[in-house]
Amino acid sequence: MSRQTPNSASSSEAKGRAAAAVIEAEPPASEASVEARKAEQKARIKGLDRETLIELYYQMLLVRRFEEKSAESYSMGKIGGFCHLYIGQEAVAIGAISVIRRDDYVLTSYREHAHALAKGMTADSVMAELYGKATGCSKGKGGSMHMFDKRVGFLGGHAIVGGQIPLATGVAFASKYQGTDQVTLCFFGEAAVNQGAFHESLNMAQLWKLPCIYICENNQYGMGTSLERAMSLKDISLKARAYELAGEIVDGMDVLAVREATERAVARARKESLPTLLEVRTYRFMGHSMSDPGNYRTRAEIEHHQERDPLKLFFATLVETETASEKELADLDKRVREEVAQSVRFADESPEPDPAELYTDIYANPLVSSEAVY
Amino acid sequence: MAVITIREALNQALREELQRDKNVFLMGEEVAAYQGAYKVTKGLLEEFGPKRVIDTPITELGFAGLGVGAAMVGLRPIVEFMTWNFSILATDQIINSAAKMLYMSGGQFKIPMVFRGPGGSAFQVSSQHSQALESWYAYFPGLKVVMPSTPADAKGLLKSAIRDDDPVIFIEQERMYGQKGEVPDDEDFLIPLGVADVKRAGTDATIVARSLMVPLALKAAEELEKQGVSCEVIDPRTIRPLDIGTIIKSVKKTNRVVVAEESHPFCGVAGEISAEINERAFDYLDAPVRRVSGADVPMPYAKNLENLAIPGVEQIIAAVREVAYL
Known part of the structure; x- marks a missing residue:
């Protein structure tokens, strides 16, 4: 095997390897100034219609308000178990999922409320699941970490770090086997990159040319352990090269940057049936979960990143480019708050699962002999 | 066929x-x-x-x-x-x-x-x-x-x-x-999951055996027949779902049970079957349910040690004789 990078592959190989040629060696997104980011986002806005832009803002806002309300409900004891919030990372799920079709697939980890909403699940069904109600998307059996909706191609909600990566690879395998042009987006945190499941999956995906887009949401912490303390090769996008995948670093605080990068990866998957690894650099403003004391990072660090708030950035871009007025966006916020409040009312008023549900959905094919023991 | x-x-x-x-x-x-x-x-x-x-x-x-x-x-x-x-x-x-x-x-x-x-x-x-x-x-x-x-x-x-x-x-x-x-040659020859098979009918003791232990249990039953003990050999075939009904029916007839397996005994399937029998047919038992399991050790390489680690016909015979108080 040649030690050439895909970029410098010989011309005879170039065609087959073209997909692996997108490796941008940009500095970490966190280093760019707020002004520089604004300028970049404004440049990206060209060519996008107003409706699309407002929809993106609406979705990010929906996630932000939904998560704020989730935190509140959790503190009131209405939501149990673990609850991992997405505040700060909205641009990633919203930007990426905005470029795929309803019949494409999404799988993600336990930090999943945003992905579920972005894929088209209603706030009602997601909130009701958090409340453990029969009207929840998983009938109250999955909770915060295991949401599913077959109708919109949302395939979970998986709570063992990295566990969804082989699954998503299999979903993409099935699309290729069935001869459809569907693509699969697989989201995971940067800590999952240290799991064997990540490496095994990327190897198979490129070996068999599967239409899977691996989106690493690098929020810099695996629970309380920083990437610095957990990863030897810290440039995650480079790990794509180990398996000859296309790899790219993406600014995860810019919804339009995420959108553009995902569009390129989706085209590669849909047209050429090739996988991509996107390292999307982001930051979570809240703790790992609701029970996180947060003593592993400083207030100053969090505040530094909050200046790069993806919602603030996009708000400024929309207003400064006169795509929308402040008043319009404020009205939108009111609508979103009402939508979220409604989901809480819906969840509150919904019935708990019937006790008989304890013993349903264990097997698809129940037994012949009634005396047999499961 | x-x-x-x-x-x-x-x-x-x-x-x-x-x-x-x-x-x-x-x-x-x-x-x-x-x-x-x-x-x-x-x-x-x-x-x-x-x-x-x-x-x-x-x-x-x-x-x-x-x-x-x-x-x-x-x-x-x-x-x-x-x-x-x-x-x-x-x-x-x-x-x-x-x-x-x-x-x-x-x-x-x-x-x-x-x-x-x-x-x-x-x-x-x-x-x-x-x-x-x-x-x-x-x-x-x-x-x-x-x-x-x-x-x-x-x-x-x-x-x-x-x-x-x-x-x-x-x-x-x-x-x-x-x-x-x-x-059978039939392309639609199916055996449903969750149904045990009585591999040999008998009246004096039940041997529940699966996988490798089935042929050994049948050999043991043949030998025991010569000694005047009629054994019923039941192969659950599926461990989960477990057709406990067929096993209980046999226990009610023979009142004595040996469960044979090649796996380790601790937290094993034989222990589970034994518990099920105790809960469902305790009054029918004339002797405690007896397990015959693989040795509770990692599998050794040497031929003689390996033979000692896997239950054989003799151990099944001895266990049946034990539950039959012979």
């Missing part, structure tokens, strides 16, 4: 089900070009091509999870572990994904797939390649666990497992691939 080996019976089942349903595919290490490490998949690549008979890298967690993902969206994967020993690397996907997906998705995502391969003791391959793992998998609601002991059972059960809509753990016995027996 043709007389064929368990290996051939499994091969027929795979071939027929691959022919029957284009959503069925087979994946694993050396299953295609090499024709299977144990030749169970011989000829399948040639007949069905590389799209449906797929050699994988040595990446058990990866391809087990890939299979589960493919099953979520309509395929019916058969994932072969070269041996069940290697499934240990894939347990996260088998247990956390395959077994629980239907439940935690509120019934939305069934996982119609088969994990199969040889398990149990092999010939002098020491500790890491010679172990029985059925009690692990049988522990989890959501999984079905099947262990055939004859060519006919192997074929009929594997075909049912492939057509089943739940994840099935199908454990073939490595030492038994060459064992011969009659198998």
Whole structure:
């Protein structure tokens, strides 16, 4: 095997390897100034219609308000178990999922409320699941970490770090086997990159040319352990090269940057049936979960990143480019708050699962002999 | 009816089900070009091509999870572990994904797939390649666990497992691939999961045996017959769901039970069967339920030590004589 990078592959190989040629060696997104980011986002806005832009803002806002309300409900004891919030990372799920079709697939980890909403699940069904109600998307059996909706191609909600990566690879395998042009987006945190499941999956995906887009949401912490303390090769996008995948670093605080990068990866998957690894650099403003004391990072660090708030950035871009007025966006916020409040009312008023549900959905094919023991 | 080996019976089942349903595919290490490490998949690549008979890298967690993902969206994967020993690397996907997906998705995502391969003791391959793992998998609601002991059972059960809509753990016995027996020629010959088989009828004691222990139990029964003890030998065939009804019916008749297994005794299937019998038929027992299990040690390499670690006919005979107070 040649030690050439895909970029410098010989011309005879170039065609087959073209997909692996997108490796941008940009500095970490966190280093760019707020002004520089604004300028970049404004440049990206060209060519996008107003409706699309407002929809993106609406979705990010929906996630932000939904998560704020989730935190509140959790503190009131209405939501149990673990609850991992997405505040700060909205641009990633919203930007990426905005470029795929309803019949494409999404799988993600336990930090999943945003992905579920972005894929088209209603706030009602997601909130009701958090409340453990029969009207929840998983009938109250999955909770915060295991949401599913077959109708919109949302395939979970998986709570063992990295566990969804082989699954998503299999979903993409099935699309290729069935001869459809569907693509699969697989989201995971940067800590999952240290799991064997990540490496095994990327190897198979490129070996068999599967239409899977691996989106690493690098929020810099695996629970309380920083990437610095957990990863030897810290440039995650480079790990794509180990398996000859296309790899790219993406600014995860810019919804339009995420959108553009995902569009390129989706085209590669849909047209050429090739996988991509996107390292999307982001930051979570809240703790790992609701029970996180947060003593592993400083207030100053969090505040530094909050200046790069993806919602603030996009708000400024929309207003400064006169795509929308402040008043319009404020009205939108009111609508979103009402939508979220409604989901809480819906969840509150919904019935708990019937006790008989304890013993349903264990097997698809129940037994012949009634005396047999499961 | 043709007389064929368990290996051939499994091969027929795979071939027929691959022919029957284009959503069925087979994946694993050396299953295609090499024709299977144990030749169970011989000829399948040639007949069905590389799209449906797929050699994988040595990446058990990866391809087990890939299979589960493919099953979520309509395929019916058969994932072969070269041996069940290697499934240990894939347990996260088998247990956390395959077994629980239907439940935690509120019934939305069934996982119609088969994990199969040889398990149990092999010939002098020491500790890491010679172990029985059925009690692990049988522990989890959501999984079905099947262990055939004859060519006919192997074929009929594997075909049912492939057509089943739940994840099935199908454990073939490595030492038994060459064992011969009659198998019906019918392409729709199916044996339902969850139905035990009375391999030999008897009146004085019940021997519950699975997999490798079935032929040994039958030999023991023959010998005991000469000694005036009539044994009934029951093969549950599927460990989960367990057809406890057939076992209890036999216990009520014979009042004495031996459960034979090659696996470790602690937290094992024989212990579970014994508990079920105690809860359901205690008043019918004339003696405590007796287990015959593999030695509670990692499998040794030396031939004499290996022989000591696996239960034999003599131990089953001694246990039956014990419960019969002879």
